[in-house]
Amino acid sequence: MKRIADSTVRRLSIYLRFLEEFEERGLATVSSEELARRGGTTSAQVRKDLSFFGSFGKRGLGYSVPELLTALREILGLGREWRVIIVGAGKIGAALAQYRGFRQRGFQIIAAYDTNPEKVGRPLEGVQVRDMAQLETDIARDRPDIAVLAIPSDNAQAVLDRVVKAGIKAVLNFAPAQLHAPADVTVKAVNMAMELEGLSFALTNRE
Amino acid sequence: MKRIADSTVRRLSIYLRFLEEFEERGLATVSSEELARRGGTTSAQVRKDLSFFGSFGKRGLGYSVPELLTALREILGLGREWRVIIVGAGKIGAALAQYRGFRQRGFQIIAAYDTNPEKVGRPLEGVQVRDMAQLETDIARDRPDIAVLAIPSDNAQAVLDRVVKAGIKAVLNFAPAQLHAPADVTVKAVNMAMELEGLSFALTNRE
DNA sequence: TCGCGCTTGTGAATTCGTTCACAAACTAGC
């Protein structure tokens, strides 16, 4: 398959969100123009994005909302449940554990991990907190698909190495550190500090 | 000034982090090659990124760590304190309020806001929670530079409109919604759901 | 002081992503 740009996938996520909204409102069809307006892009961009995966629309009419919804869910791999573990049961880990958006889209949190003995054993927002020492054996047994790292930067790389070695192929990193992984492992980062610095830059360098 | 790409600014943030680390370790100089290796990019990219802002290196030698640190902080506008308000005192707002990275880099959280009367008045991680109804008058008085939105998607656009109208020019949005603002307002988004869907896509479409 | 090894800074070339523009395909009305 032709390599798909990251920016394209991100936009597909955005379109998906609008389509869910349109479906709720009972709309039958939607045009690329409409999707573009809501998503802050152009109609040509919307059509090009979708064209990488097939022809989903009808000329003169637009896209069927339920059909495009199904297609996008299929493309994004949301037709199944993904098993997620959260590593780090601090404030960020807790905020993630209770986040409803996870479950809604098929991301099932199966466990959280921490080194702190006070936290281990207790539930965190309905999720069982386990000892970090069990990480490898648990991964071998439970076969989670995705690991979310909500730990301090210092040991983020070390923990990434551990989950990768245990067989995890997808990681979402909340630590403000640049992590390195083998090519067959996808690592996405959510870096608040970086976004804030981007705002600082924008505020400073306005013409 | 020539328009600087967003990707460039993000990389500057990454370089800054490494330089801080290098300074701690007492290293005097660093080469573009070294920065590139750690940052997962190429040396040419590093040099080009920096060249937009001036010549900071010495040929044959590399970059002076303290000099480049100062230059990057200057470029990113981190030479001053930025005043930040957090809108939404839920789990995410709380996680943000206690996040040390903010303070460390000169982002000072001056207040949090919520509509829930149970939360208003109480401190949240050392930050005062105020009534959302005061938002406009407080902004006029306290003149915060940045608003962080940690609220549900449904009213994210409405709250954005309010802070923009009150004079805020930089917003960090944690709600999984596509927000629209005037051109002179910079909105950055941290969208967990989108990142997860990116992982789902990567796991699904591996060749 | 000269030459060698190293590293920057930057035009040029290239790659990648977005926008343009239009033929093709569809609906609806007559």
Place this chain on the structure above:
DNA sequence: GCTAGTTTGTGAACGAATTCACAAGCGCGA
């Protein structure tokens, strides 16, 4: 069935970002 009015799908043009490649500058040792 024909025409007018839409909207898709997609090559081609464009623009932006990355990579290449090399001259210029610096330090060091002879």
